[in-house]
Amino acid sequence: xxxxxxxxxxxxxxxxxxxxxxxxxxxxxxxxxxxxxxxxxxxxxxxxxxxxxxxxxxxxxxxxxxxxxxxxxxxxxxxxxxxxxxxxxxxxxxxxxxxxxxxxxxxxxxxxxxxxxxxxxxx
Numbered sequence: 001x002x003x004x005x006x007x008x009x010x011x012x013x014x015x016x017x018x019x020x021x022x023x024x025x026x027x028x029x030x031x032x033x034x035x036x037x038x039x040x041x042x043x044x045x046x047x048x049x050x051x052x053x054x055x056x057x058x059x060x061x062x063x064x065x066x067x068x069x070x071x072x073x074x075x076x077x078x079x080x081x082x083x084x085x086x087x088x089x090x091x092x093x094x095x096x097x098x099x100x101x102x103x104x105x106x107x108x109x110x111x112x113x114x115x116x117x118x119x120x121x122x123x
Contacts, residue, residue: 042119042120042121042122043073043081043083043119043120043121043122044077044081044122046075046076046077046078047073047074047075047076047077047081047083047098047120048073048074048076049071049072049073049074049085049119049120050071050072050074051069051070051071051072051117052069052070052072053067053068053069053070054067054068054070055067055068055112056068056109060111064111064112064113065111065112066109066110066111066112067109067110067111067112068107068108068109069107069108069109069110069115069116069117070105070106070107071085071105071106071107071117071120072103072104072105073085073096073098073103073104073105073106073120074098074102074103075098075099075100075101075102075103076100076101077100078100079100080097080098080099080100081097081098081122082095082096082097082098082122082123083095083096083098083120083121083122083123084096084120084121084123085106085117085119085120086117086118086119086120086121087108087116087117087118088114088115088116088117088118089108089110089114089116090108090110090116092121093106095123
């Protein structure tokens with residue numbers, strides 16, 4: 001996504017593209033609404049996620065180093081919660097029900113240059 005947004009900015013600079021003043025406020029308001037909608041799907045604040053990475057000692061067919069990223073999700077709430085882990089380069093994990101005080105682990109293996117964890121969200 002960063003590449004695409006940087007390419008768009010570069011194209012805008014080259015072509016002299018500009019957002020009209022009356023549209024700029026609309027674009028900012030739309031962006032704020034999208035951020036609020038995205039935050040609404042997040043896990044409750046009493047759910048903690050600790051993400052760590054470890055080398056697998058393996059390489060893929062392109063000779064890139066493979067790394068296992070694990071998300072440890074802990075329920076510190078007084079009630080059970082349903083959560084899933086959102087990954088950048090893979091499908092989200094299955095919806096998991098976590099009892100109070102319990103932990104679940106979700107993992108994914110990717111190349112070392114990718115940071116696959118996005119967020120933990122309610123389901």
